[in-house]
Amino acid sequence: MIPPASEAPPSPAAIDGRRARSGASRARIVAAMLECVAAGEVAPSAAQIAELAGVGLRSVFRHFKDMDALYREMTEALAQQVQPILARPPQGATWQARLRDIAARRAQIYETILPYRISAELRRFESAYLMEDFRRMQRMEAEALAAHLPEAVRADRAGAVGLGVILGFGTWRQLRRDQGLPPEEAAQVVRRMLEDALARWPER
Template identity: 60%
Template sequence: MTKASQKIASRSNAPLADGRRERSRSSRSKIVAAMLDLVGKGDVAPSAARVAEVAGVGLRSVFRHFDDMDALYREMGGAIEAQVMPIILQAPSGASWKEKLLDIADRRATVFETILPFRISGNLKRFQSPYLMQDYRRMLRLETEIIEAHLPASVKADVTGAHSLNVILSFQTWRLLRHDQSLTVEDAKAVVRRLLNDGLAGMPDE
């Protein structure tokens, strides 16, 4: 084959290759969207077969794009994190550290409500998944670091008091109120605010 004919063949094959890549990207997107949809609607441990069914792809396609369910959870986690991380990392408003924590509490209610089914899903599988366990611990550290960044030295020195603030503002407390006790969002927010105000009342202002 001459160089000219090779170039012509290459150009003629390019649309086919581009089409395959586009179909592959489309299938992958459908699989991730199906996982997000299923978990978001309460199916916190969907099977690969169920994901494939909702995505409208074959079961082999799921594992062609994702080596295992861990990889799919990783992709799902990345999508959720991209959605909520700007809220989490936004500097809290307030003139004092106590006002800042109250603002963090309000914003965490929004974030925790968004991620609730996805965190429950991850928690169910994290004891069988090194990745999910690592991600769980990473998020715990982040929750703690954000609070501690606004605590005065006198409060940090009160280890028990600092831990109590972390418990009040934790995802686990929100899950307990919303999932286990079936409180409404507004009632759960009111409980967290009451706990936080009571906890802050006995702490120094600076």
């Protein structure tokens, strides 16, 4: 017996169409999240994201089970954006020169992710995932810096920690958001602090 047309399984073309619409809807939601945070909304709600994306609230949670999942997607999108900067080894004949290169690159990266990381860091106190991601980022920054420090500098714990503070995201956030400095002036302050700290160790 041939089933009625209404009971016929969807055609491959229909399935592909649904997948395309679903993918487009998901992409609009992620784009809306990025746009909302970039515009200064540090703690956007699912309702705000849905309105900006032009989808229903239920559609947001069909694609993302909770806001953590949406933050995870945002983090992955940003990671892809800054990956070309991260992938290049620091340049310089000495470890001091390589730290100067790291400072310049981190200024680029931090400026790119500034509003998004502020948003995630504020929400981390109510999200186990974001708190772990915050700690992971701190570990990555510390390990990336330590890899270019001589043993004598790593042994000087206060000095090594100080270098980490100078080159850390927290310093960039304070200069850009708390102090209200433009990016180039913030970068100049970081370079000045770094040079003052490096003066403790002879160039080699």
